[in-house]
Each structure stands twice: as structure tokens, then as C-alpha cells.
Amino acid sequence: EPEVTQTPSHQVTQMGQEVILRCVPISNHLYFYWYRQILGQKVEFLVSFYNNEISEKSEIFDDQFSVERPDGSNFTLKIRSTKLEDSAMYFCASSIATGSSYNEQFFGPGTRLTVL
Amino acid sequence: GESVGLHLPTLSVQEGDNSIINCAYSNSASDYFIWYKQESGKGPQFIIDIRSNMDKRQGQRVTVLLNKTVKHLSLQIAATQPGDSAVYFCAERKGTLTFGKGTMLLVSP
Numbered sequence: 692e693p694e695v696t697q698t699p700s701h702q703v704t705q706m707g708q709e710v711i712l713r714c715v716p717i718s719n720h721l722y723f724y725w726y727r728q729i730l731g732q733k734v735e736f737l738v739s740f741y742n743n744e745i746s747e748k749s750e751i752f753d754d755q756f757s758v759e760r761p762d763g764s765n766f767t768l769k770i771r772s773t774k775l776e777d778s779a780m781y782f783c784a785s786s787i788a789t790g791s792s793y794n795e796q797f798f799g800p801g802t803r804l805t806v807l
Numbered sequence: 808g809e810s811v812g813l814h815l816p817t818l819s820v821q822e823g824d825n826s827i828i829n830c831a832y833s834n835s836a837s838d839y840f841i842w843y844k845q846e847s848g849k850g851p852q853f854i855i856d857i858r859s860n861m862d863k864r865q866g867q868r869v870t871v872l873l874n875k876t877v878k879h880l881s882l883q884i885a886a887t888q889p890g891d892s893a894v895y896f897c898a899e900r901k902g903t904l905t906f907g908k909g910t911m912l913l914v915s916p
Contacts, residue, residue, distance in 0.1 A: 695850070731815075732908070733896070733906045733907065733908050733909075734851065734896070734898075734906040735906070736903045736904055736905070736906075739903065747902060747903055749903070782850050782851070784850075795853045795856075796853065796904070797853070798850030798851045798852065799850050800848065800849055800850050801849075801850050
């Protein structure tokens with residue numbers, strides 16, 4: 692069964708450093724998403740991406756965040772200058788479609804980011 | 808997944824019991840409501856969704872009920888099994904997904 696994969700599973704970084712979280716969405720999916728979950732809190736939407744551009748983003752997704760689909764398989768989230776409060780689980784998800792009808796988003800296992 | 812928190816509501820049931828997990832949502836303009844299951848170390852997994860113009864939808868062993876009057880959503884799991892133990896949370900969709908905090912379901916054999 693196809694699945695979304697994410698690397699690394701755990702990333703530890705120093706405050707102020709840049710990190711890149713990587714995701715490989717399901718191959719025939721067209722919509723890609725990043726979410727985060729701070730420990731003990733709700734899953735929060737960050738950004739959605741379609742046709743090589745951001746389609747929606749939340750207020751969390753400020754200028755320190757960026758996303759990229761550098762090739763036909765990877766989807767990355769870059770955090771330019773990490774802060775302590777960026778420590779969270781980051782989930783990538785993908786779906787075949789979106790729009791007026793809901794389509795199931797398939798989530799990856801997440802990357803735990805720890806900022807020291 | 809690290810969705811388990813110190814203040815997560817917990818529902819403990821015996822294997823074979825029926826489980827009901829509840830959720831309150833906030834946006835009356837949401838067009839879909841979705842239930843997810845999250846097992847330890849994994850990402851959220853889609854269980855079932857319901858469109859806002861419906862009040863009930865059934866899947867395999869699961870039923871979702873939607874009460875728009877009181878903005879309430881419930882997930883019923885029939886004949887709960889130990890493998891159902893996980894955190895369950897609802898999400899509402901108005902463009903993007905807004906998630907609830909979740910309920911931990913513990914199923915004892």
C-alpha cells in the first residue's frame with residue numbers, strides 16, 4: 692500500500708539554525724500539506740501546495756517558513772531560523788484532489804523537531 | 808505521534824463494548840467533518856468523513872453522527888477491539904482542516 696514517508700524521524704537543532712524537513716508524498720497525489728503538532732496540543736495546518744505553488748497557508752506559516760517541490764517526488768519544509776517554539780511534530784500529507792468534495796489526506800509518520 | 812498530552816480526555820472500554828467519542832466544533836460554515844485515528848509513533852489516519860448536509864454516515868464498524876444544531880460530532884465504534892486503542896480526533900473543513908484536541912481510547916482485552 693502506498694504511503695507518505697518523511698525524513699528524518701527526529702531532528703535536533705540549535706536555535707537560529709536552518710532545518711529542512713523532507714517528505715515523499717504518494718506518487719499520484721497532486722496536493723501536498725504540512726501540519727505541525729506541538730506536544731500535547733492540536734494538529735495545526737501550516738500550508739497546502741498544488742501545481743508548484745502555495746494554495747493556502749495559515750498565520751503560523753510566516754516568512755521563516757518555505758516549501759518546495761524540488762523534483763518529482765520530494766516535498767520539503769524549510770525553517771530558516773529556528774526558534775524554541777518551533778519544537779513540534781511536523782506531519783506531511785498528500786491527497787489526490789481537493790476542491791468542493793473532501794478527499795482523504797494521507798499523513799506521513801512525522802518528523803519530531805527539537806530546537807535547543 | 809506525539810498527540811498524547813497531559814490533559815487528553817481518556818475513554819476506557821472493554822473489548823467488545825461499543826465506544827462513543829465526542830467532539831464539539833466551532834465553525835458552522837464547515838462543509839466536511841472528519842474523524843482521524845492516531846496510533847503511537849504514527850501520523851493521523853483517516854477513518855470516516857461526513858458532509859455537512861448529512862446527519863449520519865456509516866462505515867465498517869464506525870458511525871459518525873453530526874448534530875449541526877449544537878455543533879456536535881460523534882464517532883461510534885462497534886465491538887471495540889484492542890487494536891482500536893489510539894487517540895481519536897475530529898477535524899472540520901472550511902478550505903483547510905481545523906483539528907480538535909483528541910480523545911485517547913484505551914481498550915482492555
